[in-house]
Amino acid sequence: MLKIFNTLTKEKEIFKPINKNKVNLYVCGVTVYDFCHIGHGRTFVAFDMIVRYLRLCGFQVKYVRNITDIDDKIIFKSIKEKININTLTTNMIDAMHKDFSLLGIFPPDEEPRVTDYIDDIIKIIIKLINNQHAYMNKHGDVFFSINSCDNYGILSGQSLKSLQSGCRIPLNNTKANPLDFLLWKASKKGEYYWNSPWGKGRPGWHIECSAINNVFFKNSIDIHGGGSDLLFPHHENERAQSACLNNKFIVNYWMHTGVVITNNQKMSKSLGNIFLLKEVLKNYNSEVLRYFFLSTHYRHPIYYSEKNLQQAYVSLKYLYTSLSNTKPFPNIEEGMNFEFEFYNAMNDDFNTPKVFSIFFKIARKINFFKKKDILKANKFAFRLQSLGNFLGFLSQTPEDFLQKKHILEESMFQRIEKLIQKRNIARNSKLWKEADDIRKKLTSLDVVLEDLPDKTIWRKK
């Protein structure tokens, strides 16, 4: 029985979808003004793992992940780099898709771009104004009225009183309550805009998710997710808007992923400690990065460092090495207990670190049987490979992974292959000194050789 930690109740709850085995799942997507960093990787790999598992359990998942393609940061960047907004966002979306696909993140079922839903956003703002949940100021900005909403703060566990006491009132305040937030922002001269009943402007950030949820799910959602930095104010505001729009609005489970820590600090643009996915993926196999993300429970902070990435590499290397020289053999006998352990761990709020420890247990079995009973080893290899595949691992051949083929320059790969060929010719001609010199050269290139009766295999150190 699957249990999910719900941010709203702060408890692990038994998962029950609203409609039998159908699951409506919404995750707040990327604001596309720059390349994706490891914080995005962490969050979207986590939800990819969650969607994969729900599907494995037989749920029909409808996964919607929006793209915020209009926002202050996008406007600033387009002005700064003198680039058209559409060109900027299209380029960043293409780059995001490339990074995510490398990381083994399956595309969502729907990936709505906010700018395609401006009419829907305007419609719900009109409704909020008509129901006295929103108002316009003298500049043409529209705000959501916090005081009109019951239970504001319930999701992030804060009372309205404590939120208000910590809130500074800005100069030229035009809001009824300093916590009121923008639904529609009037455009300045020359800025990107859409026409609306309140003049030229563009939507605020929070309202876009309420509008898109309304379009795709009629505000009836099983799981709503995002990074923990979105809990307040984004998700709190989204919940408030949606609840005021529709008193039947439901999100049954709110899920949040933990932050990324680098050099003992939370990773953030302002601190300049951002690592881009595309840069990290130049030096590490994508499965290594994925393994690193899932080796910590999705709700906990994750500590990003070269050392921890290396650790992830060493762990995956162990699993791939156990699979090398095996022929995974489908069966239902060997390792069924591990399969049960796998489901138990995943049912416990997606406990992927536990799952990895199970992968290690199976790898040890394979190693144990490899020299004694190869058929048995092959059967365990099948178990390891299939469970790994469910979560997006062990999908490469052991040779490709261990030779670092995905990150090695083609010219280096060719050079290594040629040296091995030359060494084999020298060995066949009993030119031992020459063969040994070539081996030394290969060692200096971090290549480890293994001579089998019929061939020589190699891997990177």
Ligand SMILES: [Zn+2]
């Ligand atoms: Zn959102």
